[in-house]
Amino acid sequence: MPASHIRPVIRRAVRDDDAALAALDRRTWSPLHAVQPGPPPAGDPFFDAVHLPSHFLVAEYEGRVAGYLRLIAPTSLPAHAHVRQIQGLAVDTWARGRGIARALLEAACAESLRQGAARITLRVLGHNAPARRLYESAGFVVEGILPGEYLIEGEYVDDVLMGRRLTV
Template identity: 35%
Template sequence: MSIYIRQTKESDSEELMDLNNLIWNKSNTPAFFYWESVEEYSKHCPVGKQFVAIINDKVAGYIGYKNPTGLKSNSHVLDIDIGVHPDFQRKGVGKALLNHVFSWGKKNGFVKISIRVLSTNRSAIQFYISQGFKEQEMLKDEFLIDGKFVDDILMYRML
């Protein structure tokens, strides 16, 4: 299986919207949302702020990136979010996306990658640990989801 990674294009928006609507739910994100239109999705996830993994001309996954604060003193940090289609999970797509952003981040002067993950998302936590991430901080009872408190874990990896 060949994985091609590139910057997002406008033509990816509908597939990315559908992927987001498929994979995100209250068990893995505190900001559960359902995109109703490509226009709505594109406002929140603009073209060029993600890399996509393409397999057989289909979007298999994506990794979004941004500076977490916009402050110059924090410009060495890259905050990421990642999503992989269920059909392609545990097949190297997430790892390929992370390796791509690690390389891209180094080339562009970033020295630290951070990601936030709910404590209930054990498989994601284990995946990030396997890719060299460490827990930086746990925000205890940060979210109230379906009547239950859930911790938010900030993880990081130095480049």
């Protein structure tokens, strides 16, 4: 089957994904999307007390871990229970252009609905035009901008808030 017809497999992360996801995180780190300086050091675990396997969807492509997406409730407030938030999306460099990010977004929306959410939100850096185009093509709209919210490599960068309704 041609590569263009192969669909990624999206699944929940498991503890055994730690090393593969940590390595992917190091390979894909960029100031285009990261507000933390530098990639995480080799040997640092991917999962910790705040970043649990249950928060992540993993994309596999041709049997290899190709990407991940972190999906969580943005707060523990009952009034906020109808919202899920994407707090990280990464696709390995070798897997780009194969529909991995789109498949992860579709799976995140489906999982959010399964969890009873009516909305899904995310934040993206203003200078990350490729990610913004991807999110817009997946139905997300800009709902707010925090101008110059981050100072990254000597430049002020906007924090763009995007969201999408999941129900009619």
